[in-house]
Amino acid sequence: MTHRVLTVAGLKGGIAKTSTAANLAAWWSGAGRRVLLVDADPNGSATKLHQRGDGQLLLLSASQCVPIQQAPMAMTKPWDLVVVDTAGGSRDEQGQYAEGSDFVICPCQPAASSIEQVLDLAEIVKASGKPFGILLTMCDERRKVDATKARQVLTRVGLPVLRSQITLLSAWPKAEAAGVAVRDARTDANRPDPGAAKAWQQVGELAAEIDEALS
Ligand SMILES: Nc1ncnc2c1ncn2[C@@H]1O[C@H](COP(=O)(O)OP(=O)(O)OP(=O)(O)O)[C@@H](O)[C@H]1O
Numbered sequence: 653m654t655h656r657v658l659t660v661a662g663l664k665g666g667i668a669k670t671s672t673a674a675n676l677a678a679w680w681s682g683a684g685r686r687v688l689l690v691d692a693d694p695n696g697s698a699t700k701l702h703q704r705g706d707g708q709l710l711l712l713s714a715s716q717c718v719p720i721q722q723a724p725m726a727m728t729k730p731w732d733l734v735v736v737d738t739a740g741g742s743r744d745e746q747g748q749y750a751e752g753s754d755f756v757i758c759p760c761q762p763a764a765s766s767i768e769q770v771l772d773l774a775e776i777v778k779a780s781g782k783p784f785g786i787l788l789t790m791c792d793e794r795r796k797v798d799a800t801k802a803r804q805v806l807t808r809v810g811l812p813v814l815r816s817q818i819t820l821l822s823a824w825p826k827a828e829a830a831g832v833a834v835r836d837a838r839t840d841a842n843r844p845d846p847g848a849a850k851a852w853q854q855v856g857e858l859a860a861e862i863d864e865a866l867s
């Protein structure tokens with residue numbers, strides 16, 4: 653049984669690696685694909701998120717979230733997709749995960765320090781020879797110019813920037829706190845979060861773009 657491995661990489665903390673990995677896994681699982689979400693961060697953020705929501709994150713019961721230590725055993729089962737959430741920081745580790753992937757997503761905020769880390773990360777991923785795409789994320793709608801400029805800077809140096817873009821929305825931390833996919837984010841008054849549908853649509857667009865790249 654062949655599965656595709658998708659890694660969410662990053663050299664910096666707090667750039668939406670776990671949010672991206674968990675929600676892509678949720679999207680594909682909701683679409684009936686057997687998804688293994690591998691939590692390769694010793695902090696266990698993805699595992700904790702999954703547990704907080706009592707497993708609601710991955711709709712298809714055949715999908716699973718496991719810490720990296722349990723991945724070899726879990727990998728003996730048939731999967732359609734394996735999504736790996738990495739810990740930011742170690743260059744060697746990021747290189748090793750890239751080598752084991754079919755596609756690497758590199759989240760990047762439209763801010764100087766995040767762009768600098770992604771330029772660095774791109775060199776590491778390029779050395780693995782694996783296809784990758786930079787995902788502009790946490791893009792502030794009130795400062796659209798920042799994302800446009802970041803896209804220009806990265807494209808100008810020849811890096812592949814994904815068409816899909818993720819907007820900065822409070823639905824994301826709300827969903828994270830509840831341990832659910834961003835689609836299911838709710839307000840403090842327990843109403844559906846007004847940004848959830850938009851955020852989920854963007855996750856869907858990203859999933860479609862990656863499916864295209866993997867095909
Ligand atoms: N599009 C978004 N809009 C607003 N907040 C977001 C968005 N994406 C993620 N966040 C929030 O930003 C914070 C950092 O995100 P996340 O934990 O996914 O980053 P990370 O790169 O995995 O961090 P770490 O390096 O600690 O593992 C979280 O509180 C998350 O809910």
Ligand SMILES: [Mg+2]
Pocket residue numbers: 669670671693697737738
């Ligand atoms: Mg994380």
